[in-house]
Amino acid sequence: MTTTSAAPSYAEVEVGTAIPGRDFQIRLVDEIRYCGAGLDFVGVHWNERVARSVGMPHVVAHGPLTEAKALTVVNEWTGDPAAVVEQQARFLAPVLLPDDDVGARFHVSGSVTEKLAGNQVVIAMSVTSQEGAELAAVRVVVRLR
Template structure:
């Protein structure tokens, strides 16, 4: 699959469509199984409380993957991300209240590189506008 976004038509400052995400405890538990990472803070509220968290904590790579999904939807090619680097600022806590964790992810093209690549900076923010995670992705365009 190749990207549907043409490098020549993407100026610095291009904004990717922001998306809202919701994580429920069941999503986190499924991710535990997929990643084979069953550390208690990710699925057991009692363990999370024992280390000072009010709720279970989302895996960092899960929130990073949600951010990269925006890039994949923008390019039309899940293989367009050449490299990425995430910085986790605050844990994503997932209450067991039927609503779970809600956050918004937005992205912007911040740089054009050689070889038809661009840098996209993505940020996940809480409903209170707290920065949760930032991801810097290098993306190959057509």
């Protein structure tokens, strides 16, 4: 498997090319800001009392916020946020946000799984907890130079 650190061209990317991974942190305050930006104040996303009432030990981060972190890694790799042509996410486990200064920490990594026509490649991204549990799988199609 190859690892690329500069913005790649379609010609130099192969199936199996690794996307440089990155660690992320989401704190409760970040989630509350996301709630405000998205005008989505469902209690489980900001209120620990509500989260506990539905069986969660902590507030649950919005799935699209987790997905955005994965797309950040893709954007950094391509060097072009407009390169993303298509994206899909499957959320496998909640990202739980304790009310502390740390919040949730997770790792985003991925690799090229397919080369398509038109200088496009498919990238499979994985979001994993520090314990190694897969939290989300994100499929991204990007157009390279």
